[in-house]
Amino acid sequence: MDYKIVIDAGRGGSDVGKTENGITEKDLNLQLSELMYQRFVDLGIPVAMSRTGDETIDPVDRVLHILNAFGNNKNVIVISNHTNFGNNKGTEVIYALRNNSTLSNLVLENLEEAGIPIQDAYQRRLPSDTSKDYYFIHRDTGVTEPIIIEYNVPNTVINNKEELNQQIETYVASIVRAISSYIGKTGVSGNTYTVKSGDSLWSIAKKFNTTVDEIKKLNNLTSNSLSIGQELKIPTKSETPTPPSNFYIVQKGDSLWSIAQKFNTTVDEIKRLNNLKNDILNIGDQLIVPGKTSSDNIYIVERGDSLWSIANKFNTTVDEIKKLNNLTSNSLSIGQVLKIPKSVENPPSESPTYIVQKGDSLYTIARKFNTTVDELMKLNNLKTNLLDIGQVLYVPNKIEENTYTVKSGDSLWSIAQKFNTTVDEIKRKNNLTNNLLSIGQILKV
Numbered sequence: 362m363d364y365k366i367v368i369d370a371g372r373g374g375s376d377v378g379k380t381e382n383g384i385t386e387k388d389l390n391l392q393l394s395e396l397m398y399q400r401f402v403d404l405g406i407p408v409a410m411s412r413t414g415d416e417t418i419d420p421v422d423r424v425l426h427i428l429n430a431f432g433n434n435k436n437v438i439v440i441s442n443h444t445n446f447g448n449n450k451g452t453e454v455i456y457a458l459r460n461n462s463t464l465s466n467l468v469l470e471n472l473e474e475a476g477i478p479i480q481d482a483y484q485r486r487l488p489s490d491t492s493k494d495y496y497f498i499h500r501d502t503g504v505t506e507p508i509i510i511e512y513n514v515p516n517t518v519i520n521n522k523e524e525l526n527q528q529i530e531t532y533v534a535s536i537v538r539a540i541s542s543y544i545g546k547t548g549v550s551g552n553t554y555t556v557k558s559g560d561s562l563w564s565i566a567k568k569f570n571t572t573v574d575e576i577k578k579l580n581n582l583t584s585n586s587l588s589i590g591q592e593l594k595i596p597t598k599s600e601t602p603t604p605p606s607n608f609y610i611v612q613k614g615d616s617l618w619s620i621a622q623k624f625n626t627t628v629d630e631i632k633r634l635n636n637l638k639n640d641i642l643n644i645g646d647q648l649i650v651p652g653k654t655s656s657d658n659i660y661i662v663e664r665g666d667s668l669w670s671i672a673n674k675f676n677t678t679v680d681e682i683k684k685l686n687n688l689t690s691n692s693l694s695i696g697q698v699l700k701i702p703k704s705v706e707n708p709p710s711e712s713p714t715y716i717v718q719k720g721d722s723l724y725t726i727a728r729k730f731n732t733t734v735d736e737l738m739k740l741n742n743l744k745t746n747l748l749d750i751g752q753v754l755y756v757p758n759k760i761e762e763n764t765y766t767v768k769s770g771d772s773l774w775s776i777a778q779k780f781n782t783t784v785d786e787i788k789r790k791n792n793l794t795n796n797l798l799s800i801g802q803i804l805k806v
Contacts, residue, residue: 362435362436362544363436364406364407364436364437364438364544365406365407365408365409365430365431365434365436365437365438366401366406366407366408366409366437366438366439366440366540367408367409367410367411367427367430367431367437367438367439367440367505368394368397368398368401368408368409368410368411368440368442369394369410369411369412369423369427369439369440369441369442369498370387370390370391370393370394370395370410370411370412370442371386371387371390371441371442371443371444372386372387372390372443373387373390373391373412373414373415373416373417373418374387374415374416374417374418375417376417378390378444378446379446379447381446381447381516381519381520382519382520382522384519384525386443386444386445386446387415388415389444389514389529390442390443390444391412391414391415392529393442393444393512393529393532393533394410394442395410395413396529396530396533397440397442397533397536397537398410400533400534400537400588400591401537401540403591403592404537404541404555404592405592406540406541406544407431409430409431411423411426411427411430412426420497420501423497423498424497424498424501424502427439427498427502427505427507428502428503428505433502433503433504433505434504434505435504435505435506437505437506438464438505438506438507438508438540438543438544439498439502439505439506439507439508440507440508440510440536440540441498441507441508441509441510442510442512443509443510443511443512444511444512444514445511445512445513445514446514446516446519447514447515447516447519448511448513448514448515449478449513449515450478450480450513451477451478451479451480451513452469452472452477452478452479452480452510452511452512452513452532453469453479453480453481453482453483453510453511454468454469454481454482454483454508454509454510454511455482455483455484455485455496455499455508455509455511456482456483456484456499456506456507456508456509457484457494457499457500457502457506457507457508458484458486458492458493458494458499459504460506462482463543464506464508464539464540464543465482465508466482467539467542467543468482468508468510468535468536468539468540469481469482470539471535471536471538471539471542471589472532472535472536472539474535475531475534475535475589476531477513477528477531477532477535478513487500496509510536512532514528530588533588534588534589534591535589537588537589537591538557538589541555553592553593553594553595554568554569554592554593554595555591555592555593556587556588556589556591556592556593557589560587560589561585561587562576562577562582562585562587563649565593565595569595569596571595571596572649573585573635573649574634574635574636574649575596576593576594576595576596577636578636579593579594579595579596580593580594583636583638584643584646585635585646585648586643586646609623609624609648609650609661609698610646610648610694611642611643611644611646611648612644612694612697613644615642615644616640616642617631617632617637617640617642620648620650623698624650624659624698626650628640631648631649631650634648634649634650635648635649659698659699659700659701660674660675660698660699660701661697661698661699662693662694662697662698662699666693667691667693667752668682668683668688668691668693669749669752669753670753671699671701673753675701675702677701677702677742678742678743678744679691680742680743680744681702681742682699682700682701682702685700685701685702686699686700691749713755713756714753714754714755714756715729715730715753715754715756715801716752716753716754717748717749717750717752717753717754718750719750721748721750722746722748723737723738723743723746723748725799726754726756728802729799729801729802729803730756730757730803731757731764731803731805732756732757734746736757737754737756737757740754740755740756740757741754741755763805763806764803764804764805764806765779765780765803765804765806766801766802766803766804767798767799767800767801767802767803767804768800769800771798771800772796772798773787773788773793773796773798776804776806780806782806784796787804787805787806790804790805790806791804791805
C-alpha cells in the first residue's frame with residue numbers, strides 16, 4: 362500500500378494551551394510537527410500538514426484540511442501532535458474505533474526504546490453515543506487511520522531549552538521510525554540507508570566501506586548527530602577512500618583541546634577531519650581522530666569491553682591499566698581512551714578458566730579447583746582478593762585423573778553411585794564438612 366501522511370499540529374491561534382517559561386503548547390506542537398514533516402520529506406514519503414502557521418482552526422476546517430491533503434483513503438495516516446506541559450506520567454496514544462492498536466503500540470514501543478516514559482494506547486468513546494469516537498479527529502476523518510499522540514513534557518524539561526530541543530528530536534525520531542516500520546519504509550534502498558537505533562556515522566561508514574567525511578559531504582551534514590528514521594545517501598565504492606582507523610565518542614567534560622591532547626594531535630587537525638566549523642561539541646558526538654596513535658600503547662574502549670578483557674588482550678593486568686590511567690573504579694565508557702602498559706607475562710593460553718559467580722571468593726574458587734588462594738592470585742596477576750561478578754579467572758591446569766566436575770542436579774549420593782563409592786569416602790577425600798555442592802566444583806573420586 363502506498364501510504365501518505367498528514368501531520369496535525371494541535372491547537373493554534375487563540376487556542377494557546379498552557380504557557381511555561383515563555384513557551385506555549387501551540388508553538389511546541391507546531392515546532393514538533395514541522396520537524397516531523399521534514400523528516401518524512403527526507404524519506405521521500407508523501408506528507409502534508411493541517412496547519413503551517415499560528416492560526417486558529419475550528420474542528421470542521423481542521424478535518425477539511427486533513428481530508429483535502431490526500432483524500433479520504435485508508436492509506437492516509439493522520440498524526441495529531443499534542444503536548445502536555447507538566448505531565449510526568451508518560452506519553453499516550455489514542456486511536457480510532459475503526460482501527461486496531463498495531464500502529465499505536467509501535468509508536469509507544471519506539472518512544473520507550475528511546476527512553477521516553479509511556480502510558481497506554483487506547484480508544485475513547487463518545488458518552489452520548491458509544492458507537493462513535495470521542496475526538497473529532499477520529500470521528501470525522503472518514504476511513505483514514507488517525508492517531509492522537511499526547512507527549513509528556515515535564516516542567517524540568519520545559520525550563521531547560523537545550524533539553525527540550527533534545528527531547529523534541531527524540532520524539533520526532535521515534536515517531537518517524539515507528540511510522541516507517543509500519544509502512545515498510547526501512548533499511549537500505551539503492552544508495553540510501555535509513556538510520557536505525559544504535560547507528561552512528563562511524564558504524565554506517567564501516568558497514569558500507571566508506572568514511573564519515575564522505576557521508577557527511579554527500580548529505581550536506583554539518584555535525585555527526587543522526588536521527589532514527591533519517592535517510593542518508595551512501596557513497597559508491599568507487600568514491601570511497603580508506604577510512605581512518607580511530608573514532609572517539611564525546612564524553613561529559615570533553616573539549617576539542619582535551620581530545621587533541623589524548624590523541625597527541627591538534628584541535629585544527631580534529632576539526633579538519635570532521636569538517637567542524639566551530640569548537641562546540643555535544644555529548645555522544647562521534648569524532649574521527651588521527652589513526653597514528655592506535656599502535657602506540659593506546660586503546661579505545663568498544664562495546665562489551667571490560668578492564669579484564671582489555672588486560673587479557675594486551676597481556677597485562679587490570680591493576681596496571683588502572684594505575685597507568687589513574688582509574689578509581691572498573692567502570693568504562695565506549696570511546697574512552699586508555700593507555701596500555703607494556704606486556705607482562707600472562708598465564709598460559711591452555712589454562713582453563715572460571716567465570717566469577719555471585720557469592721564467590723578466591724577461597725571458595727580455590728577450593729573448587731583443589732588449589733590455593735595464593736596460586737590463583739599469582740596465576741591471574743591479582744594484587745587484592747576483590748572479585749567482580751562475571752570476571753574471568755585462570756585456574757590451575759593440574760586436575761587429577763580421578764576427578765569429577767559437579768553438574769546441575771548432582772548430589773553427593775548420585776556421584777557416589779556413579780563412581781561406585783560412598784558419600785563418606787567422597788567427603789573424606791575432598792575435606793567436605795557438609796553435603797552441599799556447587800555447580801562447577803571439582804571433586805576427587
